[in-house]
Amino acid sequence: MSIIQPRTLSGFMELLPARQIQFDRMAAIIRESFSLYGFTPLDTPLIEASEVLLAKGGGETEKQIYRFTKGDSDLSLRFDLTVPLAKYVALNYANLAFPFRRFQIGKVYRGERAQRGRFREFYQADIDVIGDGKLDISNDAEIPAIIYRTFTSLGLKRFQIRVNNRKVLNGFYAMLDLTQKSGAIMRTVDKLEKIGAPQVKELLMGEDIGLTEQQAGEIMKFIAITGSNDQVLSALESYRGRSPLFDEGLDELKTVARNLAAFGVPEDHFVVDLTIARGLDYYTGTVYETAMLDHPEIGSICSGGRFDNLAEYYTEKQLPGVGISIGLTRLFFVLEDQGYLNDQLNTAPTDVLILPMTGDMAPAISLATTLRSAGVRTQIYGEDKKFKQKMSYADKLGVPYVIFLGEEEIAAGQAAVKNMRTGQQVKLSPADALAMIQAGLKELNQGAPILDKGV
Amino acid sequence: MSIIQPRTLSGFMELLPARQIQFDRMAAIIRESFSLYGFTPLDTPLIEASEVLLAKGGGETEKQIYRFTKGDSDLSLRFDLTVPLAKYVALNYANLAFPFRRFQIGKVYRGERAQRGRFREFYQADIDVIGDGKLDISNDAEIPAIIYRTFTSLGLKRFQIRVNNRKVLNGFYAMLDLTQKSGAIMRTVDKLEKIGAPQVKELLMGEDIGLTEQQAGEIMKFIAITGSNDQVLSALESYRGRSPLFDEGLDELKTVARNLAAFGVPEDHFVVDLTIARGLDYYTGTVYETAMLDHPEIGSICSGGRFDNLAEYYTEKQLPGVGISIGLTRLFFVLEDQGYLNDQLNTAPTDVLILPMTGDMAPAISLATTLRSAGVRTQIYGEDKKFKQKMSYADKLGVPYVIFLGEEEIAAGQAAVKNMRTGQQVKLSPADALAMIQAGLKELNQGAPILDKGV
Numbered sequence: 090m091s092i093i094q095p096r097t098l099s100g101f102m103e104l105l106p107a108r109q110i111q112f113d114r115m116a117a118i119i120r121e122s123f124s125l126y127g128f129t130p131l132d133t134p135l136i137e138a139s140e141v142l143l144a145k146g147g148g149e150t151e152k153q154i155y156r157f158t159k160g161d162s163d164l165s166l167r168f169d170l171t172v173p174l175a176k177y178v179a180l181n182y183a184n185l186a187f188p189f190r191r192f193q194i195g196k197v198y199r200g201e202r203a204q205r206g207r208f209r210e211f212y213q214a215d216i217d218v219i220g221d222g223k224l225d226i227s228n229d230a231e232i233p234a235i236i237y238r239t240f241t242s243l244g245l246k247r248f249q250i251r252v253n254n255r256k257v258l259n260g261f262y263a264m265l266d267l268t269q270k271s272g273a274i275m276r277t278v279d280k281l282e283k284i285g286a287p288q289v290k291e292l293l294m295g296e297d298i299g300l301t302e303q304q305a306g307e308i309m310k311f312i313a314i315t316g317s318n319d320q321v322l323s324a325l326e327s328y329r330g331r332s333p334l335f336d337e338g339l340d341e342l343k344t345v346a347r348n349l350a351a352f353g354v355p356e357d358h359f360v361v362d363l364t365i366a367r368g369l370d371y372y373t374g375t376v377y378e379t380a381m382l383d384h385p386e387i388g389s390i391c392s393g394g395r396f397d398n399l400a401e402y403y404t405e406k407q408l409p410g411v412g413i414s415i416g417l418t419r420l421f422f423v424l425e426d427q428g429y430l431n432d433q434l435n436t437a438p439t440d441v442l443i444l445p446m447t448g449d450m451a452p453a454i455s456l457a458t459t460l461r462s463a464g465v466r467t468q469i470y471g472e473d474k475k476f477k478q479k480m481s482y483a484d485k486l487g488v489p490y491v492i493f494l495g496e497e498e499i500a501a502g503q504a505a506v507k508n509m510r511t512g513q514q515v516k517l518s519p520a521d522a523l524a525m526i527q528a529g530l531k532e533l534n535q536g537a538p539i540l541d542k543g544v
Numbered sequence: 545m546s547i548i549q550p551r552t553l554s555g556f557m558e559l560l561p562a563r564q565i566q567f568d569r570m571a572a573i574i575r576e577s578f579s580l581y582g583f584t585p586l587d588t589p590l591i592e593a594s595e596v597l598l599a600k601g602g603g604e605t606e607k608q609i610y611r612f613t614k615g616d617s618d619l620s621l622r623f624d625l626t627v628p629l630a631k632y633v634a635l636n637y638a639n640l641a642f643p644f645r646r647f648q649i650g651k652v653y654r655g656e657r658a659q660r661g662r663f664r665e666f667y668q669a670d671i672d673v674i675g676d677g678k679l680d681i682s683n684d685a686e687i688p689a690i691i692y693r694t695f696t697s698l699g700l701k702r703f704q705i706r707v708n709n710r711k712v713l714n715g716f717y718a719m720l721d722l723t724q725k726s727g728a729i730m731r732t733v734d735k736l737e738k739i740g741a742p743q744v745k746e747l748l749m750g751e752d753i754g755l756t757e758q759q760a761g762e763i764m765k766f767i768a769i770t771g772s773n774d775q776v777l778s779a780l781e782s783y784r785g786r787s788p789l790f791d792e793g794l795d796e797l798k799t800v801a802r803n804l805a806a807f808g809v810p811e812d813h814f815v816v817d818l819t820i821a822r823g824l825d826y827y828t829g830t831v832y833e834t835a836m837l838d839h840p841e842i843g844s845i846c847s848g849g850r851f852d853n854l855a856e857y858y859t860e861k862q863l864p865g866v867g868i869s870i871g872l873t874r875l876f877f878v879l880e881d882q883g884y885l886n887d888q889l890n891t892a893p894t895d896v897l898i899l900p901m902t903g904d905m906a907p908a909i910s911l912a913t914t915l916r917s918a919g920v921r922t923q924i925y926g927e928d929k930k931f932k933q934k935m936s937y938a939d940k941l942g943v944p945y946v947i948f949l950g951e952e953e954i955a956a957g958q959a960a961v962k963n964m965r966t967g968q969q970v971k972l973s974p975a976d977a978l979a980m981i982q983a984g985l986k987e988l989n990q991g992a993p994i995l996d997k998g999v
Contacts, residue, residue, distance in 0.1 A: 092860065093596060095631045098617070103588055127922060134557075136653075186940035190923065227905065402547065402548055403550040439582030450682060450806055466581070
């Protein structure tokens with residue numbers, strides 16, 4: 090038979106067992122965190138009718154979409170979790186209670202150019218709150234507060250949530266009579282961290298955008314407003330009264346900043362940042378990005394914002410919302426790449442490996458049942474191998490405890506428990522063995538999945 | 545703007561929030577159960593290179609496969625979790641410890657003809673144990689024992705795991721010199737429950753298969769062997785000595801039956817059933833099916849078996865294994881359809897809904913933080929709505945507890961907690977409120993997700 094070389098597609102993350110356990114542990118903490126805030130889990134299909142998924146037109150995304158036909162159907166793989174949410178809410182409107190709070194952790198697909206750290210199949214972890222007709226601004230503050238709690242639970246420390254408001258930006262451009270050019274200006278301003286202020290100003294006055302020296306100067310002055318949140322908000326007050334949209338946005342931004350503190354987010358973990366705009370014209374109010382302070386080069390690890398109308402392509406109903414999305418696969422890649430993963434936590438597939446030393450499996454099965462009933466993951470090693478090979482198996486898996494059940498132990502109703510990290514071996518009754526193992530595992534599993542040296 | 549009618553593709557399960565929570569609870573129990581037996585989680589891509597995924601040739605499955613091109617790549621969606629496992633093990637052979645025990649719960653894709661209860665996107669929940677060179681027969685008994693524990697944890701009672709051995713069948717056909725026709729015969733025998741014995745015999749003697757009266761009689765006599773497991777195994781002893789393959793299979797079957805009892809599976813939950821063959825020629829030894837006793841019409845809800853060589857298309861290494869797969873989406877559909885889902889369990893997205901009755905959110909946020917820290921899912925209702933609308937929201941979600949925080953409660957450092965099931969309302973300190981709610985939730989969440997009336 091001819092052998093096909095096994096391979097995994099480029100841009101598709103496939104982890105070795107220990108890494109997978111680390112990934113799953115992070116996903117579990119995120120799920121738990123989102124649940125604690127009263128978000129309900131959804132699990133929508135990965136495939137949708139292209140007509141439905143691309144109702145809006147994919148824009149820049151469209152050429153990245155995995156689109157194909159099956160029989161007579163024109164199908165596409167989802168490229169985010171927001172469009173499927175819009176479809177879901179429009180479709181199930183009558184059966185949902187609003188505000189509708191949902192989270193979804195799922196894979197999405199984008200056929201991007203393959204390069205290191207870029208994925209074509211990747212997890213997003215999203216929360217969104219959808220209102221019926223309107224949605225209170227307090228939600229705009231709660232969303233980043235949830236992200237703060239979630240990242241903190243994961244062990245991440247040196248991160249910062251950056252908040253802005255599109256109404257402030259759009260209002261500001263309206264003051265300068267630059268509304269028509271605001272898209273191009275914002276895309277240029279977005280390059281600030283990459284190319285620096287002088288270069289941005291030059292681009293603004295270049296042929297493509299064509300601002301006057303004075304207009305460009307106004308913009309550079311505006312985006313140079315920095316400092317503490319209070320300082321930034323005060324500086325913005327000096328623009329008040331020239332655009333109703335700006336004033337509305339400023340009020341929202343002030344409310345969000347005030348509430349973020351009330352929600353328990355420390356001042357050093359969120360900043361009002363006037364350079365944040367988000368590429369998508371989808372957002373209409375508050376916008377968020379999240380930076381890893383020690384790794385500005387990786388860009389935002391969690392972004393989102395407020396939108397006026399989630400499902401305008403599917404329903405006449407006005408469904409405003411606010412949401413945010415963690416790019417989980419990319420985040421995991423970066424954490425691994427930068428040495429942030431806490432490798433001290435247990436990544437063995439089992440907590441205990443029982444080695445039956447006699448032909449009779451019954452005592453091993455009985456002990457395993459006791460351990461499993463108490464939540465201790467237990468594997469019985471049933472292969473006919475030499476002792477050395479069995480121990481090498483335990484070593485390779487990194488199993489914390491090995492239990493030997495020889496004739497002597499069985500006769501005495503005991504188990505010989507070996508702590509594989511210390512090498513210590515003791516004979517104990519099943520109950521005492523369980524207690525010792527549980528205490529040891531508790532110690533082994535404490536700590537967060539991310540080891541962030543910072544702060 | 546023109547509205548696109550939102551829809552979900554036919555054959556794709558998309559659940560309302562309460563049902564999704566029930567589904568997720570089942571999946572979590574299965575994951576927990578598999579983990580307790582020392583299986584490590586994997587999460588392989590949904591898309592593979594067609595050349596890799598279809599190395600074996602898809603056979604009957606091939607026309608159901610979602611296959612498409614993206615750029616220059618010929619891609620396919622996985623149609624099961626076994627082929628990706630084979631690829632994974634071959635690819636990562638050097639980094640894995642054998643026996644390699646993995647579970648995977650993931651979606652797979654088959655473009656079947658759409659009909660009620662048939663899905664094109666569905667979850668499989670698989671466990672497999674892969675050996676390097678050889679794998680002990682004790683694994684063949686442990687696999688159904690794990691399934692027994694898993695289904696029991698879910699609350700399922702009236703189910704039966706049916707075990708057979710392909711070597712027994714193939715050995716038997718060898719005795720009758722019918723090895724060439726064994727495939728056709730087994731496919732016909734597989735219809736026994738549907739069409740009855742006389743019809744099966746007629747088909748066996750029909751033009752297509754062409755057995756003699758005597759041969760067909762032998763087969764009918766063989767598959768009529770029923771009774772207790774001991775009776776069936778004794779009856780099989782009378783065939784011993786006529787085929788080495790048969791004898792080997794019988795020894796394995798006896799070992800599996802004996803070990804199944806040792807693994808704690810009650811005799812009424814597993815039977816040796818000589819009519820089980822499994823369609824795939826993939827299996828080479830033990831085979832399993834699992835029937836819901838009150839719903840024979842739905843077929844097997846969990847099937848699998850022993851295979852000699854997992855990854856022969858990808859590597860020269862001999863990698864025998866044994867595994868089983870739960871068809872989770874279909875099982876959930878049947879459970880819902882037949883009224884098995886335990887609707888008494890909490891399916892609200894939040895345990896507590898806090899209604900701040902003053903303009904100040906701070907007391908609500910503080911109380912919510914206390915509750916969440918103790919694992920109680922808590923939502924603060926921040927919308928500016930009438931009291932009646934807020935309560936109707938809580939009712940629609942089925943929230944177990946609502947907490948009112950008015951000026952009076954805030955001043956007294958208390959919370960007014962309403963149990964929405966009993967209507968009872970009490971004022972308590974945050975600590976007492978937490979204790980009462982935790983006790984109530986514990987009661988509310990006890991019980992399994994499946995309510996099986998039987999036995």
